[in-house]
Amino acid sequence: MTRVVIVGGGPGGYEAALVAAQLGAEVCVVDRDGLGGSAVLTDCVPSKTLVATAEVITQVRESGELGLRIGRASPEVSGVTVDVAKVNARVKTLVRAQSADVDRQLQREGIRVLRGTGRLDGPDRVIATLADGGTELLDADVILISTGAHPRVLPDAVPDGERILTWEQVYDLDELPERLIVVGSGVTGAEFAGAYNALGCDVVLVSSRDRVLPSEDADAATVIEDVFTRRGMTVLSRSRAASVQRGPVEGGRDGVVVTLTDGRVVEGSHCLLAVGSIPNTADMGLDKAGVRLDDAGFVEVDRVSRTTARGVYAAGDCTGVLMLASVAAMQGRIAMRHALGDAVQPLDLDQVSATVFTDPEIATVGWSQADVDSGQVQAVSVKLPLARNARAKMQGIHDGFVKLFCRPGTGIIVGGVVVAPRASELIHPVSIAVSGRMTVDQVANAFAVYPSLSGSVAEAARRLHLRGESPGTGHG
Numbered sequence: 001m002t003r004v005v006i007v008g009g010g011p012g013g014y015e016a017a018l019v020a021a022q023l024g025a026e027v028c029v030v031d032r033d034g035l036g037g038s039a040v041l042t043d044c045v046p047s048k049t050l051v052a053t054a055e056v057i058t059q060v061r062e063s064g065e066l067g068l069r070i071g072r073a074s075p076e077v078s079g080v081t082v083d084v085a086k087v088n089a090r091v092k093t094l095v096r097a098q099s100a101d102v103d104r105q106l107q108r109e110g111i112r113v114l115r116g117t118g119r120l121d122g123p124d125r126v127i128a129t130l131a132d133g134g135t136e137l138l139d140a141d142v143i144l145i146s147t148g149a150h151p152r153v154l155p156d157a158v159p160d161g162e163r164i165l166t167w168e169q170v171y172d173l174d175e176l177p178e179r180l181i182v183v184g185s186g187v188t189g190a191e192f193a194g195a196y197n198a199l200g201c202d203v204v205l206v207s208s209r210d211r212v213l214p215s216e217d218a219d220a221a222t223v224i225e226d227v228f229t230r231r232g233m234t235v236l237s238r239s240r241a242a243s244v245q246r247g248p249v250e251g252g253r254d255g256v257v258v259t260l261t262d263g264r265v266v267e268g269s270h271c272l273l274a275v276g277s278i279p280n281t282a283d284m285g286l287d288k289a290g291v292r293l294d295d296a297g298f299v300e301v302d303r304v305s306r307t308t309a310r311g312v313y314a315a316g317d318c319t320g321v322l323m324l325a326s327v328a329a330m331q332g333r334i335a336m337r338h339a340l341g342d343a344v345q346p347l348d349l350d351q352v353s354a355t356v357f358t359d360p361e362i363a364t365v366g367w368s369q370a371d372v373d374s375g376q377v378q379a380v381s382v383k384l385p386l387a388r389n390a391r392a393k394m395q396g397i398h399d400g401f402v403k404l405f406c407r408p409g410t411g412i413i414v415g416g417v418v419v420a421p422r423a424s425e426l427i428h429p430v431s432i433a434v435s436g437r438m439t440v441d442q443v444a445n446a447f448a449v450y451p452s453l454s455g456s457v458a459e460a461a462r463r464l465h466l467r468g469e470s471p472g473t474g475h476g
Contacts, residue, residue: 002020002024002025002026002141002142002340003025003026003028003138003140003141003142004016004017004020004025004026004027004140004141004142004143004144004339005027005028005029005118005126005140005142005143005144006020006027006029006030006143006144006146007030007118007120007126007143007144007145007146007147007284008029008030008031008032008037008118008144008145008146008147008148008280009029009031009034009035009037009102009113010037010038010039010040010146010148010316010317010325010328011036011037011039011316011325011326011329011332012037012144012146012315012316012328012329012331012332013029013031013037013144013315013316013332014029014035014036014037014102014105014106014332015328015329015330015332016144016146016313016315016332016333016335016336017029017106017109018105018109018111019332019333019336019337020142020336020339020340021109021110021111022109023336023337023340023342024340025142025336025340027109027110027112028111028112028113028114028138029106029111029112029113029114030114030116030117030118030126030128030138031113031114031115031116032115032116032117032131034099035099035102035103035106035113036095036098036099036102037146037148037316038148038149038150038168038317039325039328040098040099041095041099042168043167043168043325044325045094045095045098046091046092046171047167047188047192047195047357048357049090049091050087050170050171050192050195051191051194051195051359053082053087053199054196054198054199054359055198055359055421057080057082057198057199057200058231058359060080061080061198062396063396065396066395066396081200082176082199082200084173084174084175084199085173085174085175088170088171088172088173088174091171092171114128114130114136115130115131115132116128116129116130116131117129118138118284119283119284119285120143120145120284120285120286120288120289120291120312121137121285121289122288123143123289123291123309123310123312124140124141124143124311125137125138125139125140126138126140126143127285140311141311142312142339142340143311143312143313144305144312144313144314144315144332144335145281145284145286145291145299145307145312145314146314146315146316146318146328147280147281147284147318148279148280148316148317148318149277149278149279149280149317149318149323150168150277150278151166151167151273151274151275151276151277151278152273152275152276152277152278153273153275154183154241154243154244154273154275156242156243156244156245157183157241157243157244157271157273159273160246162246163246163254163255163256163269163270163271164244164256164271164273165270165271165273166272166273167188167192167273167274170272173270176196176199176200176201177201177268177269177270178201178202178268178269179201179202179203179204179255179267179268179269179270180193180201180202180203180204180268180269180271180272181203181206181244181256181258181266181270181271181272182196182203182204182205182206182271182272182274183206183241183244183258183271183272183273183274183275184206184207184208184273184274184275184276185205185206185207185208185209185211185212185213185214185235186213186214186274187215187216187356188274189205189207189212189272189274189275190205190212190213190224190356190358191356191357191358192272192274193205193228193233194224194227194228194358194359197228197231197232197233198231198359202232203233203234204233204234204236204266204268205228205233205234205235205236206239206240206241206258206266207235207236207237207238207239208238208239208240209237209238210238211237212224212225212228212235213225213356213362216356216362216364217362217364217369217370217403217417218369218370219369219383219403219417219419220362220364220401220417220419221362223360223399223400223401223419224358224360224362224419226399227358227359227360227399236260236266239260239261239262239264240260240261241258241259241260241261242259242260242261243258243259244256244257244259244271244273245257245259249267249268249269250267253269254269255267255268255269255270256268256269256270256271258271277317277323278296278297279296279297279298279299279317279318279320280318281293281297281298281299281318282297286299289309289312290307290308290309290310290312291308291309291312291314292308294320296320298318298319298320299314299318299319299320300319301313301314301315301319301321301331302346303334303346303347304334304335304338304344304346304347305319305331305332305334305335305338305347306335306338311339313335313336313339314331314335315328315331315335316328316331316332319331321347321349322349322352322354324352324354326352326353326354327347327352330347331347334346334347350366350367350414350434351365351431351434351435352365353365353428353430353431355423355424355427357424359421360399360400360419360420360421360423361418361419361420361421361422361423361424362417362418362419362423363418363419363423363424363426364415364416364417364418364427365415365416365427365430365431365434366405366413366414366415366430366431366434367379367405368415368417369381369403369405369417371415372405377405377414378407379405379406379407379408379414379415380405380406380408380464381403381404381405381406381464382403382460382463382464383401383402383403383460384401384403384456384459384460384463385400385401386398386399386400386401386402386420386453386456389451389453389455389456390450390451390455391451391452391453391455392420392453394451395421397420397421397453399419400418400420400421400423401417401418401419401420401456402416402417402418402419402426402456402457402459402460403416403417403418403460404416404440404457404461406439406440406464410439411439411440411441411464411465412438412439413430413433413437413438413440413443413461414434415434416430416433416434416457418430418457421453422453426453426454426457429443429454430457440461440462440464440465441461441465443457443461444458444461444462444464444465446458
């Protein structure tokens with residue numbers, strides 16, 4: 001029987017464990033922080049639970065157009081408030097429940113779980129330092145490293161868990177911050193900034209780039225920044241934080257002082273640092289085992305999750321390959337199928353769908369506008385504003401769009417962007433089209449419900465219909 005040892009119980013680790021057990025291996029998972037990893041404990045599950053609450057508040061506050069007055073003093077003023085302590089208590093309850101679900105699932109499959117930390121002693125052995133004391137040597141035919149990453153902090157901005165926070169610490173707040181300064185306008189920063197703004201917090205978003213979400217579709221990012229500013233958020237573009245210090249602010253109250261590199265000073269009650277992640281790969285014996293790391297400390301892997309050490313694989317955030325829970329899980333599954341001789345399809349990043357959980361959401365799949373503009377791929381596109389969609393009009397949705405990319409001549413769909421409420425759900429038909437190499441005609445000829453937001457996906461495909469010329473001619 002093949003012995004598989006997995007270090008780390010996040011999506012990459014527990015999904016790999018399930019596949020390995022299904023394929024008949026003897027599996028042991030060494031987990032330090034709790035099954036589910038950061039995706040369940042401190043990242044995806046808690047943050048999207050917070051976002052869900054924020055979305056409901058926004059819907060209520062902006063429901064005047066639909067004729068609703070819920071606790072309103074006037075059509076312009078909503079009486080909706082939030083109990084942050086209760087919200088965070090619910091977040092923690094869901095986190096524990098989800099982690100327990102993963103634990104039970106592994107137990108049902110006969111997978112052994114050790115609480116502790118794992119370190120490689122060569123490419124075929126793991127030394128487990130157990131949480132309750134002692135060590136255990138685990139000989140392995142296959143090792144998977146799935147240790148995740150942790151929040152990066154600035155040298156002059158050290159989190160204290162009270163006023164200066166990472167995204168892992170916000171769930172200990174009992175009261176809504178009066179003025180929250182979010183440093184970093186990437187996915188994490190934008191999601192938290194939007195959520196806390198919706199909860200009723202005065203938010204200042206410090207962005208070092210020309211716009212928020214610099215890695216996302218430019219049209220989509222523009223929509224989100226416009227929504228942020230319309231809802232009262234202050235966005236400081238081309239601004240970089242030099243330091244964050246705790247101290248008295250205006251009125252002598254306890255707070256934080258954020259000093260920018262150009263000398264400006266921003267005061268607030270709290271500061272949230274969202275400036276990237278650092279892989280959890282230090283002091284694991286990886287170098288001695290022959291596992292190569294890149295300059296940032298991420299494990300180098302190929303498309304079937306192999307490291308440079310024979311029999312050692314890696315998955316998830318510790319590899320730096322698109323830091324998404326879905327990608328981590330796929331990497332883990334691919335690793336075990338490859339290691340145990342099952343049929344395997346290498347990871348194809350061109351088919352990965354991803355979502356930014358702002359309000360509205362941004363969902364993407366396949367090739368992007370930046371890829372097209374840079375000449376990496378030849379494609380034409382069409383973009384349809386949601387404001388023209390009948391269902392959007394009924395629901396009072398004004399922001400967002402559907403954009404599709406297809407190959408000229410063949411009409412094969414190679415990418416898409418959806419900016420809308422629940423874009424994470426609407427992107428799925430586009431994802432199927434990309435992975436299945438479907439043409440715009442195939443998508444256009446599939447029935448779409450009327451009225452529906454997904455009808456805009458079908459309409460975009462119809463706009464790209466081939467009529468004996470390059471698709472997209474005359475459209476924009």
